Every structure is written in structure tokens, then in C-alpha cells.
Amino acid sequence: MELEFRLDRRGDTVVLIFHGGHMRAGLPLGEEVFAAAGCTVLVPSRPGYGGTPLSTAPHFCDAVRELCADLGVDRVAAAVGISGGGPTAATMAARHPSLVDRLIMISAVSFLPYPDPVTRLGAYVVFNGATERLTWAGVRALMRLAPEAGLRLMLRGLSTLPVGTVMAALSDDDRAMLLHLFSHMRSGRGFVSDLRPTPDVTAGIDQPTLVIATRTDRGVPFAHAESLANTIRHASLVESQAHTHLVWLGTDWPSIADRIRTFLDAYA
The missing domain is CATH 3.40.50.1820 (Alpha/Beta hydrolase fold, catalytic domain)
Structure with a gap:
């Protein structure tokens, strides 16, 4: 296999x-x-x-x-x-x-x-096999051209705290790691499968x-x-x-x- x-x-x-x-x-x-x-x-x-x-x-x-x-x-x-x-x-x-x-x-x-119905629907739209490549191409472009805005966008989905609070706590090394991470993620066919x-x-x-x-x-x-x-x-x-x-x-x-x-x- x-x-x-x-x-x-x-x-x-x-x-x-x-x-x-x-x-x-x-x-x-x-x-x-x-x-x-x-x-x-x-x-x-x-x-x-x-x-x-x-x-x-x-x-x-x-x-x-x-x-x-x-x-x-x-x-x-x-x-x-x-x-x-x-x-x-x-x-x-x-x-x-x-x-x-x-x-x-x-x-x-x-x-x-998991997840809630609204998030599930959004994930099917944004990360399905036909769209995930375009989604991540957009994320990579944002991380390259407007990294601050890109990090704020991604971190909103990862914390219940105000995004400004989250951003203020990041060190330079944290920011560099996150920019690299978000610039190299892909969903393939796996993420939609994970929703089952x-x-x-x-x-x-x-x-x-x-x-x-x-x-x-x-x-x-x-x-x-x-x-x-x-x-x-x-x-x-x-x-x-x-x-x-x-x-x-x-x-x-x-x-x-x-x-x-x-x-x-x-x-x-």
C-alpha cells in the first residue's frame, strides 16, 4: 500500500x-x-x-x-x-x-x-479538490505581499481572543515560523475527508x-x-x-x- x-x-x-x-x-x-x-x-x-x-x-x-x-x-x-x-x-x-x-x-x-455546520459547509466550499489549490495559492500570495494581514486572517480562526492580543504576543521567530507554515500548507483530498x-x-x-x-x-x-x-x-x-x-x-x-x-x- x-x-x-x-x-x-x-x-x-x-x-x-x-x-x-x-x-x-x-x-x-x-x-x-x-x-x-x-x-x-x-x-x-x-x-x-x-x-x-x-x-x-x-x-x-x-x-x-x-x-x-x-x-x-x-x-x-x-x-x-x-x-x-x-x-x-x-x-x-x-x-x-x-x-x-x-x-x-x-x-x-x-x-x-466536528466541526459545527457552518464551518463544515465553508470547508467543503474552500478546501474541496477543485478549490483547495486556488485557496492556498491565495494564502501564499497574501503571506508574501501582506504578511501582517495574512497572519491576522489565519489566526482569527485559531483563537477565541481578539486577534490584536494574539499578534502582540508573537515573537519575531513565531511570526517567521507561522509565515513559513501557512505558506506551505495544502489540503489535498485529505481535509474534506477529515470532516467525515x-x-x-x-x-x-x-x-x-x-x-x-x-x-x-x-x-x-x-x-x-x-x-x-x-x-x-x-x-x-x-x-x-x-x-x-x-x-x-x-x-x-x-x-x-x-x-x-x-x-x-x-x-x-
Whole structure:
């Protein structure tokens, strides 16, 4: 089965990361904490993103299990679900417990209804297979010609706070990272596929689970984190003070990163 992936080899500890909407294996985000811990990072592109065909969706987690076997990976320290990659990571943990030791959910979509009907309709219009290329071409042009306006536009959808407050808290490095990120995102056929309901597997997850989210996330409401923490048996909820969906930009991220490293070490 065709499957695009990135493997950054470091130490013996392997972390399996499923990124969210508009992301693919070649576009890293929020992986620094695992790199700093010396972890090898395996990042498959989810169905419909990058070089992974949408046709892999029904058997994607099984294909990732086979990929791990082909790479000589018989255990992963954690499956990490970021944003829209949350249901995939959860399904991986439930379906392949002999492979996945722990689960980490970061700003993750749960199995609650998502998104709201208005957002869903807009997403079908803006990010379908016929329009997403034009949409992202427009975003790239805006980031190049009017970066301040471009950032304000994108961040409005990621925070419940006034966009001026969010912008004022960004460092120069944050701005550069966001400009690069938004300039390289694509939806392919994956984002519209992500809008379809996914079977709830939380009752089948026995692994220790860390759920990280902020109440000011407009992209994925905090209720999703609360749902995951309440329905997964061995889950702990860590509330970030970040201003946006991108919790790595929060001033408390260093302490949360420490919590992640402790979580990885505790069950070694």
C-alpha cells in the first residue's frame, strides 16, 4: 500500500506522529520536544495528504503498522495526535496496543461532532479538490505581499481572543515560523475527508494518555480535550495557557514540554 512518510532517526525511542489538517509528512510542526528528547520521529502523511492516497483511509492504521514492521520498529513510545490527527492516533492506539505504548493528544479533535455546520459547509466550499489549490495559492500570495494581514486572517480562526492580543504576543521567530507554515500548507483530498465522522474508539484505549489543549482554541474547542480526558481510562488533561490552537507558541510550553518528557520516561 502506498504511504508517504518521513523518518528522522535519532535514538532508540520512536515516536509516531499524526499531524492535522492541511499538513503532510514533509511539513514538521511541534516536533521539537521529541527531537530534544533524542527520539526518532516517524511521521506518515495521513490519507489524502501529500503522497498518501485517500484510498488508504479504510486500512490506514494497519498500513502504518506494516510500515513500522518494515522499518524494524516493533514498539513506539507514543502515538501523537495533533489537531485533526487526533482520531487517527487514538485509532492507532486502540487497534494496535502491542505497538503503541502511550498516547499524546495535542489540540486534538475528539470523537465529538466536528466541526459545527457552518464551518463544515465553508470547508467543503474552500478546501474541496477543485478549490483547495486556488485557496492556498491565495494564502501564499497574501503571506508574501501582506504578511501582517495574512497572519491576522489565519489566526482569527485559531483563537477565541481578539486577534490584536494574539499578534502582540508573537515573537519575531513565531511570526517567521507561522509565515513559513501557512505558506506551505495544502489540503489535498485529505481535509474534506477529515470532516467525515470517525468511529469512537476511546473505550478500547488502555494506554496512558496525555491530553494537552487550551481553552482559547477556536480551531478545536476545549470540549474535545475534556471529552478525551473523560472517556479514555488512563488519561490526564494538561491545560495550556497558549493564546491559540498552536500551543507550542504559549509561554508555558517549556513546562508542558517537560511534562511530555516526564510522561515518556515514566513508562519506559
